[in-house]
Amino acid sequence: MSLGGQLTGWGAAVCLSLTLFIAGCSGSKSPDYGTFSGSVYTVKRGDTLYRISRMTNTSVATLARMNGISAPYTLQVGQKVRVKGSGSAKSTAMARATPAKSRASSAVAKSAAPPVGQRCWRWPASGKVIMPFSDADGGNKGIDIAGQRGQAIYAAGAGRVVYVGNQLRGYGNLIMIKHGEDYITAYAHNDTTQVNNGQQVKAGQKIATMGNTGADSVRLHFQIRYRATAIDPQRYLPPPGRSPSC
Template identity: 70%
Template sequence: MSAGRLKKNGLSIAMLLCVGLLLAGCSGSKSSDTGSYSGSVYTVKRGDTLYRISRATGTSVKEIARLNNISPPYTIEVGQKLKVSGGAKTSSGSGKTTKKSSTKTAAVRPSSSVPQSSWPPVGQRCWLWPASGKVILPYSTADGGNKGIDISAARGTPIYAAGAGKVVYVGNQLRGYGNLIMIKHSEDYITAYAHNDTMLVNNGQNVKAGQKIATMGSTDATTVRLHFQIRYRATAIDPLRYLPPQGSKPKC
């Protein structure tokens, strides 16, 4: 293999690792932070969401919510025992999966690495709504809660860049996000756009605020939606705090 190809592969791996660190909402390598799944019961670990539990157990998000009487925004707590319908391996056969998850998140900064009191002031940057539609899942500060907002609309609804920047990731290697686009706006800010149907930009491309970058879809999601995140110094902050009222332009 040539030196150029080795260098290119190394950069690709490094980029994937960076993306994983930016989007992960959990931390800690202690075994006590690792969830367990046995039979029809799943014990929630730090950083879990219903989407992640759905993938681990083979039970749909809708079914988990129904079995446990959980309503949107689907808040769950560490140590909570959830009923699942099964479909995945039991804890005795999932040791490798647990170990892999623990190793992957050991160096990840938690979503509370920048406390809410130190979030940037409103108006520091001008953000545009990434899509038109209904917010069906708001941001949550709870462990395992939604670290962005989910916007629902018809399949094919345009998705726009919330601000000017450079595309740093286009792909679907991160399970749970489907077709994903990430845009770097500065050393402090990155936005993420998940579950897209079609993606209209490429890695390394510069985009303008309001430029169409994708269309809404349901890749790795139960329904058609856009999962949108604003990351400030790798910490997920509440987009609704910084976006203008829907249908209006920012005043900053």
């Protein structure tokens, strides 16, 4: 079934937001990596083509074309994937965001981002941020917050639920909330969801419980998107453990 067919009745804007969300990040990367031999990467359990693309700074389309892999890009443990370059996956991932490139991409992103304080946000869950936001190519387009299974997840702001489902590979149980015309927040890897499509929610309302659907550890992957572009949530959230002052 096509993505449009899955979301009949929710309109092209929601479909576009979901498409951009897929391209942005999965937030399910773990500290363990497969192995390289020259320019060949050996797939380990839990790897996806999206994850390998982030680690090797190679687009999904390029990897798919080089290896003759068609959508939905299913991989097998032990499979050999040709990549550009060589070396360990960890060192490649660390070298991906060079200082010059990071400064350039950050400047572009911040210039297009809304001013801090334009909208009042609150933390969707308590816990340590284990993966920060990155605007590098293939970087994490949100933040990942570690926690306990069953821990409450709250709406970061008032709005209308525009997606509840698990059809998007790599995100598990996912909720998306639209806030006015410019903003959408996303909450991935939930254990249970407690809202429905079309439902109006209040800021701080419980919408889900934390889990690891689509991830290799219990966490919340949280995004704020401004006019479909991912922005760094930690620039707009209050200090950890505090309520918003607005």
